[in-house]
Amino acid sequence: MQMALALFTWSLPSCYACAKGAQVLVSTGRIDKYVNYRIVETSQFLMDVMAEGGLERGGRGVRTAQKIRLLHATIRYHVRHYPKWQPEWGTPINQEDQAITLLTFALLPHTLTKLGLDFTPAEQDAFFHCWRVIGHILGIDASLLPRDPNEGQQLWDAITRRQVAPSEAGRTLTHSLINYMKELVPGTISMASRRC
Template sequence: METSQFVVDVLDDGGLEPQGRGLRSAQKIRLLHATMRYHVGRQDDWNRAWGLPVNQEDLAGTLMSFSVVIPRGLGRLGVDLPTEDRDAFFHVWRVVGHVLGVDDQLNPPSFDDGAELFDAVLRRQQKSSDAGIALTKAVLDFIREVLPGLRRNRAHPDPAPDRRPGRRPRQGPTGRLHQDGAPGRVRAELRLREDRRYNAPCGEGCE
């Protein structure tokens, strides 16, 4: 939920202006990263061979998961995103990366360079793990629970499916086919919370 609110703040009109909520959210996240880096790196179970927690490679890979993965995902869904819009979206996240303290060498100026960097980080870091499997399942369960189009409105269940021979599935109001032959009645239950955590801003000199 905090990440969702962060994205809303950043992409809001004026979100990255001097008094913008997106700028303040990014500053708070930078402070959170510094706190995690300090404390996690000092825990007894942290293997120093892993390097610094929340390091520059981690930050760059995560940043590209917004600026690169989202446009790529839209393309796979059949959304024809104009190059100008894609590049503008990428630039927004490049600014966010600057606020978060991502090194300029790992904060590329173009989408193509960002995609190449993301793929390189993925090849180096991506592998299966029990923690990754558990985290992915939790995310998918969350999506199925709250996002529109993936859960029926329990207060207004769809009528029983029409099983008569020759009946074709009908399209619901979103244009997706529902195999039970009834329009999908769904509702969005994602409510972005207005509470703000980590209220101390992070200014110049944060690590």
Template sequence: MPAGQWTDEILDPKRKCGDPLADAAIEEIYDLGREDEVRAALGALGRNAGPVPEGLPDRLRAYFAASQVLPEWADPALIRRGQGLLGRYQGHITTNLLCASLPLCYGCANGAQVLHLSTRLTEGVFRRLMETAQFVVDVLDTGSLDPAGRGIRSAQTIRLLHATMRYHLSRHDAWDTAWGVPVNQEDLAGTLMSFSVVIPKGLAKLGVELPAADRDAYFHLWRVVGQVLGIDERLNPERFEDGATLMDAILRRQQRPSEAGTRLTKGVLDFIRECLPGPLFAGVGPSLIRHLAGDHAADIVSVPPADLSKIALQATDPLSFGYGKSGDVVPLLAKASNELGLAVFKQGLKMTNKGQRYRWQVPTGLTPAN
């Protein structure tokens, strides 16, 4: 859809739309009473790159077969070029996920209710954040979008997780239909743009100006992932500029304060403090969120004021950042960003999964609470 066409008249109906292919698969599982059997079968997918198990219900088998086929317009060369950015900027990409993409999503009050009520990110918050970071790394890993690749399996399983959340929350007494369908198409599109648009913009704020060809390749690979995730093609634009316009339209419509958004963002700040412990790092989370997501977005989710003075102090500590100077804001924040992103996988995995990668295997509702 051309830029400028994402009006309220276009987007309002998308809040009433789910994902028919994945929804049908999940509904069949519950109709047949095969939750435990399917949970065990999906566990056989191993590290998100194994073959689809035999004996799944018909609609679930059809779902896996259909959703792993990439669109005709998918360009393998662009996908690999976009994936190549992970090796260069993994720390910054991970930090932008935590400090820009997620706070912007949490500031969309209606969509934040899904995560709040489902407890995906309000109980076991550190594990949930690590799972999200692992998903981003999975799809950005070279070759992960090849047939039955790890990125494909991760996206397919998250799509089932979304369908399971819709199944349960739409039947929950606390769900307000004024929020739209749980995990609806507008919210899915906003989340996708928070990866494909917000992260390159965040890299620029850290002094990493991607060549247009790299930025567009990165956007293209996320557009492919959006197809696997079941996002309406009309909300999955072809060009980065159109994606940025769509993101702006969704934020204009959905941003407002909510208890859910504030609680979710507090979980991010707590996680950052655990990954980078100690008083000298206390200002990193608020400062990075305000720098990357902006003060307006940070205020909506009640982020404390930035404390650049503590980050400047870190630059003089030989055991810490070791570069930058007081007042040199972007280099200081860029170094803080890289340190945080790397710490997420070094410290975060130690805290939450004994140093092992996470496996997106079983959708919420098909696995016992933990």
């Protein structure tokens, strides 16, 4: 439950704050129009890679990460050829975009400590190492795969300084996510939030 909460409140919004990456997500139409499907898809990915044996040879997590790597390559090719794609947006789903996205998952224990959950340094390192392995499977260059959470935070800070910027794409994605979350909240709480 805590991972899902962090996904909704930190990982996805952090990705949407990166203007160029958000533009890719809107261009494919997969997140803003099919937010439910994309959330389920991401959740399944998380369960596959974090399951016992998921990252072993032939493990479900390895296969899922390989499929995502292929999907990213396909999207990268097609989005670059969209008539509306602007050269200043750069290469879609580039190495830096992938690294910052990976870090939104790899740094989750740090985020969850803000919600009152405790992780030992060994647990944080183990979790981070899993995401380093996942990054390798996804094809992220080794120079963008930090060795530990401290290096991860440094890379996070460097990338966000360059990438985080207001964008219409980011607003669209965040609005879609908020609407999806409102649908999940039962009854009067959901209705009250709509009045705000």
